Amino acid sequence: MxxxxxxxxxxxxxxxxxxxxxxxxxxxxxVIIDIAEQKAAGMALDMxxxxxxxxxxxxxxxxxxxxxxxxxxxxxxxxxxxxxxxMSRDDLVRDNFAIMESIAPNLVKHCPNAIVxxxxxxxxxxxxxxxxxxxxxxxxxxxxxxxLDSARMRTFIAMELxxxxxxxxxxxxxxxxxxxxxxxxxSTVAGIPITELLSKDQIEAISKRTANxxxxxxxxxxxxxxxxxxxxxxxxxxxxxKDKKKILPCSVYLQGEYGKAFTRTVMGATWASAEKKMPKxxxxxxxxxxLK
Numbered sequence: 001m002x003x004x005x006x007x008x009x010x011x012x013x014x015x016x017x018x019x020x021x022x023x024x025x026x027x028x029x030x031v032i033i034d035i036a037e038q039k040a041a042g043m044a045l046d047m048x049x050x051x052x053x054x055x056x057x058x059x060x061x062x063x064x065x066x067x068x069x070x071x072x073x074x075x076x077x078x079x080x081x082x083x084x085x086x087m088s089r090d091d092l093v094r095d096n097f098a099i100m101e102s103i104a105p106n107l108v109k110h111c112p113n114a115i116v117x118x119x120x121x122x123x124x125x126x127x128x129x130x131x132x133x134x135x136x137x138x139x140x141x142x143x144x145x146x147x148l149d150s151a152r153m154r155t156f157i158a159m160e161l162x163x164x165x166x167x168x169x170x171x172x173x174x175x176x177x178x179x180x181x182x183x184x185x186x187s188t189v190a191g192i193p194i195t196e197l198l199s200k201d202q203i204e205a206i207s208k209r210t211a212n213x214x215x216x217x218x219x220x221x222x223x224x225x226x227x228x229x230x231x232x233x234x235x236x237x238x239x240x241x242k243d244k245k246k247i248l249p250c251s252v253y254l255q256g257e258y259g260k261a262f263t264r265t266v267m268g269a270t271w272a273s274a275e276k277k278m279p280k281x282x283x284x285x286x287x288x289x290x291l292k
Contacts, residue, residue: 001058003028003241006069006111008103009079010062011040013223014119017230018076018237020047023058025234027241031069032062034079040064066106072114074240075107076233077130080120082224083214096120097129104133115140115240118251119233121224123176127251138253145176146249147232152213153182156206161197163189170194172210173249182207 005022009015010032019030030047034040044062051058061068069075080096099120107116107130116136118127127143134141149172158165167190174181184203187194194203209216217225239246 001026001029004031004069004072005029005237005241006031006033006072006075006114008033008075008077008107009120010034011036011043012078013082013226014230014233015076015078016043016047017226018078018119018233019044019060020050021230021234022237023047023051023060024054024056025238026056026058027234027238028073029059030061031072032060033064033066033069034062035064037062037064066110070110072111074117074237075111075114076117076119076237077103077107077126078119078230078233079103080126083121083218085219085222087218092121093125096122096126100126100129100133104130108134108136115142117233117236118143119229121176124251128253131253138255141253142236143176143251144229144233144236145251146172147235148229149176149180149182149210149213150249151228151232153187153206153210156209157187157189157194157198160202160206161189171249176251178211180211182210 005028007015007019007022007030010019010030011034015032015034019032022028023030030044032040032044040062042062044060048060051060077100079099081092081099083092100118107114116130116134118130118141120126123143123145127141130136131138131141150170153170153172154165154168157168157170161168168188170187171183172180173183184195184207185193189197198206214225236248236250238244239248
């Protein structure tokens with residue numbers, strides 16, 4: 001295939017989910033990069049051997065050599081320390097920033113023209129970190145979180161109303177965490193706003209569960225979620241590679257548009273509108289590292 005996607009941290013749960021989905025959908029050839037080189041090579045081979053069954057001609061390779069990722073159209077960065085029960089996303093900022101520091105030089109050297117999709121938590125902070133560290137144009141650092149948050153809200157709405165998730169549309173903007181902003185008036189079931197289908201208490205409960213969606217899974221499983229985040233990143237990859245003009249809520253850097261700074265935004269082929277500023281504590285933590 002002519003298209004190539006590199007998945008950094010691809011031997012981990014989220015990265016493997018992304019890599020397998022991209023290959024299964026035949027969106028691009030996949031390069032899995034991980035510090036666990038042998039595991040990455042083995043998982044890549046396993047995925048490649050599944051491609052004939054899935055009727056996909058995508059090629060999958062894995063290891064620790066960034067040179068294999070040279071010329072990648074998209075780099076999905078899933079590397080990062082996962083949450084444990086009781087941890088907030090913000091608790092990971094120092095450890096995961098250090099990981100972004102280690103990734104950035106290879107990203108710049110081998111994939112200078114790639115679109116980058118950060119996934120590690122705290123998402124908005126890591127997207128900003130990669131923007132600063134790589135010095136890439138802001139249009140090419142697009143964080144994954146809004147797609148995931150919106151999917152969780154869609155799931156909870158479908159569960160409450162006992163309808164197909166395909167009939168449910170929802171948007172969640174704001175920061176990826178307690179500051180996220182579910183938008184009930186713009187969330188619909190077969191075109192009907194959920195404000196006409198659910199009570200205020202039901203909507204508040206859904207909004208709260210959406211905001212705590214990651215923590216709920218972490219408490220149940222003992223670590224961060226991976227299937228839904230992986231699927232969310234894959235949807236972004238597909239929208240970009242196919243230039244689908246699809247509207248997706250993502251985390252990008254603005255320069256005064258809408259009176260905001262670093263914010264969740266709505267993205268199509270180029271991103272368009274925004275909603276809520278990133279919490280100040282992200283900036284305060286990152287200043288110690290980005291400005292040193």
